[in-house]
Amino acid sequence: PTSSAMKKPNPPFWIPGRGLMVLIVPGCKPARPGLDMPLKRRSPEFLYKKLGSQQMQPEWLSAKARIGYQDRSQRVSATATIHLRRDSLIWIALRKLGFEVARVQITPDSIYLLDRINNEYAIEDFQFLSREFRFPANFQVLQAILLGHPLFFGLEGYEAGIERQHYVLRRDDGELESDYRLNGNDFRMAHMAFRDKVERRQLGIAFEEYGELDGQQKFSYLRNIQLYSRDWGDVEMDISFSKVELNRPQSLRFSIPERYSRAR
Numbered sequence: 001p002t003s004s005a006m007k008k009p010n011p012p013f014w015i016p017g018r019g020l021m022v023l024i025v026p027g028c029k030p031a032r033p034g035l036d037m038p039l040k041r042r043s044p045e046f047l048y049k050k051l052g053s054q055q056m057q058p059e060w061l062s063a064k065a066r067i068g069y070q071d072r073s074q075r076v077s078a079t080a081t082i083h084l085r086r087d088s089l090i091w092i093a094l095r096k097l098g099f100e101v102a103r104v105q106i107t108p109d110s111i112y113l114l115d116r117i118n119n120e121y122a123i124e125d126f127q128f129l130s131r132e133f134r135f136p137a138n139f140q141v142l143q144a145i146l147l148g149h150p151l152f153f154g155l156e157g158y159e160a161g162i163e164r165q166h167y168v169l170r171r172d173d174g175e176l177e178s179d180y181r182l183n184g185n186d187f188r189m190a191h192m193a194f195r196d197k198v199e200r201r202q203l204g205i206a207f208e209e210y211g212e213l214d215g216q217q218k219f220s221y222l223r224n225i226q227l228y229s230r231d232w233g234d235v236e237m238d239i240s241f242s243k244v245e246l247n248r249p250q251s252l253r254f255s256i257p258e259r260y261s262r263a264r
Helices: 044-053 127-133 139-147
Strands: 060-070 075-085 089-096 099-106 111-115 120-124 159-163 166-172 176-183 189-196 201-212 218-229 233-246
Touching: 044 159, 044 166, 044 176, 075 139, 089 139, 120 127
Parallel strands: none
Antiparallel strands: 060 075, 060 233, 075 089, 089 099, 099 111, 111 120, 159 166, 166 176, 176 189, 189 201, 201 218, 218 233
């Protein structure tokens, strides 16, 4: 079935246009629900609403995380301290062997980086992610990924189905295919995937290990992100969260030491 017009969700649930255009590789497998009971048919509107109801809207999110990244030329891992202030700031400190090796500050229009190893800094726009990390995005997309929110690229034309104990919500506008998998037992998002037919890029994110967070909605403590493009090949990132806290204001510093030179 095809859905009728739906109400526009509140930001950051709604991502206008095609600003993301980083999309997922087949093979990022969603977690299997524990119950193998026949699932009741649900409408696209019902599943769409369920995804929207899972959004957290904290003013602050703070967390520790282990991050692994690999592409066709490198494999790296680090621990991270992450602070997010909704709609305004993402602050990340990366550490290896107990030493801070990099610090990142992201605002809605700029990315600031400190390279502690080489005493360099950079100030970039979001095109930098595309060039250096093969991860084109914008602030709202990065925020949604950290909070575990679904990304939507349209309000109409969804179809609903059932596959392997998951509810499936799909949309295809001829240029972009979107696919969302919801656990059949609790409607938690297990996986979302996108395929850009024009640029031949794919993105997929699996959400696993849900747990209670401050007595509020459940939070996915494990994410697997996979990307593919004909230019970049396969890119994969794992994020394992711990010590997640909500709504604890932070005093964050990001200053560029005088001895640092601007990276070229």
